[in-house]
Amino acid sequence: MREKLKSVLSVNDFRRKIINVTMISLIVISSLVAIFPLLSVFVFVFQKGFSTLSLNFFTSLPAPVGETGGGMAQSLLGSAMLIGLASLIGVPWGIASGIYITEYGHGKSAWFLRFSNDLLMGIPSIVVGLFTYSFIVAPMKGFSLLAGSIALGIIMIPIVSRSTEEILKTVPEHIREAGLALGISRYRVILNIILRGSWGGILTGVILSVARISGETAPLLFTSFNNQYWSGSLTQPISSLPVQIYTYAISPFEDWQKQAWAGALVLILFIFTINVTVRFIFRKNK
Amino acid sequence: MEKKRKDLHIGDKAFYWILKVMAFGIILLLLAFFVLLFKMSWPVLSKVGPSFFWFNDWNPVTEEYGALPFIFGTIATSLIALFLSVPISLGAALLITEIADGGFRKILGFLVEMLAAIPSVVYGLWGLFVVVPFLRETVQPFLSQHFGFLPIFEGAPLGVGLMAAGIVLAIMITPTIATISREIFLTIPKVYKEGALALGATRWEMIRLSILKSSVSGILGASILGLGRALGETMAVAMVIGNRAEISASLFSPAQSMASLIANEYAEASGEMHLASLTAIGFGLLIVSLFMNSTARIIVWRVERKYRGTR
Amino acid sequence: MEKSEELLSVRNLNAWFDNFHAVKNINLSVQKNDILALIGPSGCGKSTFIRCINRLHEEVPKARVSGEVLIQGENIYDRGTDPVKVRRQVGMVFQKPNPFPGLTIFENVAIGLKLSGIKRKSILSEIVEKSLKQAAIWEEVKDKLNQPGTSLSGGQQQRLCIARALAVNPPILLMDEPTSALDPISTARIEDLLQELKKHVTIVIVTHNMQQASRVSSKTAFFLMGDLVEFGDTSLIFTKPKVTKTEEYITGRFG
Numbered sequence: 001m002r003e004k005l006k007s008v009l010s011v012n013d014f015r016r017k018i019i020n021v022t023m024i025s026l027i028v029i030s031s032l033v034a035i036f037p038l039l040s041v042f043v044f045v046f047q048k049g050f051s052t053l054s055l056n057f058f059t060s061l062p063a064p065v066g067e068t069g070g071g072m073a074q075s076l077l078g079s080a081m082l083i084g085l086a087s088l089i090g091v092p093w094g095i096a097s098g099i100y101i102t103e104y105g106h107g108k109s110a111w112f113l114r115f116s117n118d119l120l121m122g123i124p125s126i127v128v129g130l131f132t133y134s135f136i137v138a139p140m141k142g143f144s145l146l147a148g149s150i151a152l153g154i155i156m157i158p159i160v161s162r163s164t165e166e167i168l169k170t171v172p173e174h175i176r177e178a179g180l181a182l183g184i185s186r187y188r189v190i191l192n193i194i195l196r197g198s199w200g201g202i203l204t205g206v207i208l209s210v211a212r213i214s215g216e217t218a219p220l221l222f223t224s225f226n227n228q229y230w231s232g233s234l235t236q237p238i239s240s241l242p243v244q245i246y247t248y249a250i251s252p253f254e255d256w257q258k259q260a261w262a263g264a265l266v267l268i269l270f271i272f273t274i275n276v277t278v279r280f281i282f283r284k285n286k
Numbered sequence: 287m288e289k290k291r292k293d294l295h296i297g298d299k300a301f302y303w304i305l306k307v308m309a310f311g312i313i314l315l316l317l318a319f320f321v322l323l324f325k326m327s328w329p330v331l332s333k334v335g336p337s338f339f340w341f342n343d344w345n346p347v348t349e350e351y352g353a354l355p356f357i358f359g360t361i362a363t364s365l366i367a368l369f370l371s372v373p374i375s376l377g378a379a380l381l382i383t384e385i386a387d388g389g390f391r392k393i394l395g396f397l398v399e400m401l402a403a404i405p406s407v408v409y410g411l412w413g414l415f416v417v418v419p420f421l422r423e424t425v426q427p428f429l430s431q432h433f434g435f436l437p438i439f440e441g442a443p444l445g446v447g448l449m450a451a452g453i454v455l456a457i458m459i460t461p462t463i464a465t466i467s468r469e470i471f472l473t474i475p476k477v478y479k480e481g482a483l484a485l486g487a488t489r490w491e492m493i494r495l496s497i498l499k500s501s502v503s504g505i506l507g508a509s510i511l512g513l514g515r516a517l518g519e520t521m522a523v524a525m526v527i528g529n530r531a532e533i534s535a536s537l538f539s540p541a542q543s544m545a546s547l548i549a550n551e552y553a554e555a556s557g558e559m560h561l562a563s564l565t566a567i568g569f570g571l572l573i574v575s576l577f578m579n580s581t582a583r584i585i586v587w588r589v590e591r592k593y594r595g596t597r
Numbered sequence: 598m599e600k601s602e603e604l605l606s607v608r609n610l611n612a613w614f615d616n617f618h619a620v621k622n623i624n625l626s627v628q629k630n631d632i633l634a635l636i637g638p639s640g641c642g643k644s645t646f647i648r649c650i651n652r653l654h655e656e657v658p659k660a661r662v663s664g665e666v667l668i669q670g671e672n673i674y675d676r677g678t679d680p681v682k683v684r685r686q687v688g689m690v691f692q693k694p695n696p697f698p699g700l701t702i703f704e705n706v707a708i709g710l711k712l713s714g715i716k717r718k719s720i721l722s723e724i725v726e727k728s729l730k731q732a733a734i735w736e737e738v739k740d741k742l743n744q745p746g747t748s749l750s751g752g753q754q755q756r757l758c759i760a761r762a763l764a765v766n767p768p769i770l771l772m773d774e775p776t777s778a779l780d781p782i783s784t785a786r787i788e789d790l791l792q793e794l795k796k797h798v799t800i801v802i803v804t805h806n807m808q809q810a811s812r813v814s815s816k817t818a819f820f821l822m823g824d825l826v827e828f829g830d831t832s833l834i835f836t837k838p839k840v841t842k843t844e845e846y847i848t849g850r851f852g
Binding site: 174183184186188193 | 651653656658681682683684685686687688689691692693695697698699700708709712713758761762765771
């Protein structure tokens with residue numbers, strides 16, 4: 001009887017071990033499947049983009065169809081301007097909202113603000129483009145740098161707000177009380193004590209949000225549109241790196257497709273450099 | 287002295303009100319989205335009515351507008367993406383939280399975040415020139431040769447279409463689902479896991495009993511958030527879906543999604559009705575995304591709150 | 598005449614969190630150079646009580662206060678009294694050492710002065726040095742004033758926080774279990790420090806530790822469920838308590 005029980009148990013144990021090994025392997029394999037596209041994207045973007053990348057790419061305007069060479073200089077400058085102007089909207093608004101939620105918000109109103117912030121973050125970026133079109137492009141009767149910046153700025157707000165909130169939440173409540181107990185008014189406590197100790201983290205969030213909007217394409221398609229020439233005017237259409245990549249990628253010309261790969265390489269390098277450096281610095285600070 | 291004290295309070299109040307206006311401005315912004323998009327789509331909604339969303343024709347030349355093909359394209363590609371992505375994302379999340387440790391866990395977490403950092407347009411480029419040819423020349427011929435009798439594998443292997451869009455979307459929503467599942471798994475108190483292991487459970491049994499079983503609703507929330515992301519994803523889909531207003535059971539056939547239709551036609555839209563119809567589709571996307579996000583957020587919050595304090 | 602002796606006097610003080618009545622009708626007064634120890638089980642209202650003395654309690658959402666707190670004869674709850682100004686007269690030290698992150702040792706001590714308008718570097722340095730000396734930490738930090746305050750050890754951080762509170766020269770210093778997060782050696786140093794400090798400042802200290810209360814204080818108040826059960830000279834409370842509850846608590850029968 002005892003022997004029998006023992007053998008049943010050991011067969012059972014064997015089965016359990018097999019299942020264990022199988023399932024753990026499946027977990028490992030599915031993780032590899034998840035990561036594989038990252039490697040593939042990297043390999044192809046480097047392989048196809050690197051050969052087209054030259055100094056010309058950064059300094060020249062696009063070449064007409066049929067001519068080789070040319071670059072995306074106007075798109076790079078356009079992206080820089082769009083991101084800069086978008087930050088003027090998104091950064092102060094996002095930081096203000098994040099500070100309000102952590103420092104003044106409590107109970108239901110804070111919950112509701114956080115919730116609205118999440119909803120805004122969840123709106124598809126193409127819908128943000130539609131919205132901006134309806135209140136900037138349509139009344140102004142034309143695509144413009146201004147409209148593109150506003151669209152990107154709106155996308156930035158909830159991201160910056162959330163990251164600011166996450167950082168400020170890590171400051172213990174008794175630090176605020178210690179400031180108040182010294183006879184410092186609340187806004188001074190926030191500005192001179194809380195933010196003094198948190199600006200590194202807040203800046204990290206801002207920089208990551210820049211990385212995030214630098215690749216946004218959909219909200220720019222019908223706000224800033226595109227431009228094959230230099231433009232610095234707020235009211236004129238302007239080119240941007242992601243829109244130019246899209247335009248060239250779906251074009252039938254091989255030269256343009258090559259340019260699209262080169263553009264993608266520049267974009268990815270920009271985004272990854274930011275992500276890696278910021279994380280490295282942040283970890284060091286911790 | 288009196289004066290100075292007064293100034294102090296003006297500073298305090300001004301600061302408070304500026305922040306408050308900006309914080310609540312986000313709610314106003316949400317309302318403005320709602321109102322403006324509704325207003326812009328009013329011409330078509332008032333003329334055709336809600337049946338706009340189930341008409342099967344889209345022809346700007348004859349001014350016939352119905353959104354059904356795009357709703358189909360959006361739902362079909364998103365469901366394919368979800369179907370492919372959920373198991374893979376859960377695997378990645380489990381590997382990060384329960385199996386990997388130390389440096390390996392950090393690297394894996396970093397890679398998943400990087401997967402999320404690649405812009406949609408780059409995924410589209412890669413999809414168009416890498417995934418689509420691979421599907422057209424290898425995968426789809428194989429499927430149609432061996433499983434061609436199934437309606438989902440019917441037709442010519444074009445490469446572009448529902449299958450390509452579904453696969454690219456699956457890759458793009460994996461970081462979303464994996465990250466949120468990971469957060470959910472991390473809220474489960476350590477004692478549960480140790481309890482299972484102490485009883486002699488294998489690692490997989492521990493994962494199944496103390497993690498997966500208690501995370502069902504959290505995983506659901508993560509999947510809804512992933513689905514919400516897939517529904518609104520634009521550029522990558524626009525580049526590989528084939529851009530044809532067609533409803534077909536075959537995964538090989540080209541289609542069109544709501545978001546990619548807007549991306550393709552909006553800048554060159556002709557006339558008020560065309561613009562209004564495209565905006566109405568965007569309005570639909572807005573409503574769906576608000577609904578999905580609020581449902582999922584509430585689910586995820588509840589799950590996280592359940593274990594708060596017990597950790 | 599009475600006014601000049603009573604540095605702190607509390608009359609009919611009540612405090613609430615939303616509907617919870619945390620402090621019930623407290624009356625007591627303390628002379629200059631006294632050290633008042635507040636004892637009682639956790640949740641008895643003693644921390645809330647001292648947070649009413651610098652009007653910090655009202656910063657908590659849904660918190661309310663009624664009654665009077667007189668500091669040097671002036672009611673800090675008078676209509677028109679600025680809580681910010683009140684807090685400059687009342688220093689506070691918290692349970693956990695909490696130097697401001699991101700600020701240097703010097704800035705931690707100087708910030709209260711800076712934000713009340715003192716900008717002259719020479720004056721600031723002078724007061725910072727004086728405060729650090731009063732808090733018995735000057736010798737340990739004088740060569741690293743530009744390092745972050747958080748780089749110090751726990752006991753040093755707590756003395757830095759005492760220096761920070763002393764810098765604005767308050768007549769009253771509140772201490773909310775200031776040694777509960779510290780090791781015995783750091784605790785002893787702070788207890789010694791209190792005897793020095795009481796020459797310049799009246800101290801109200803909340804403590805869980807009955808030996809500490811009997812060692813450092815001249816007056817003791819025993820709180821229970823928001824009530825002030827007994828208040829008097831420390832020597833009397835610990836030897837001949839009038840109320841049985843007090844006796845039970847200090848002999849360790851509950852709490």
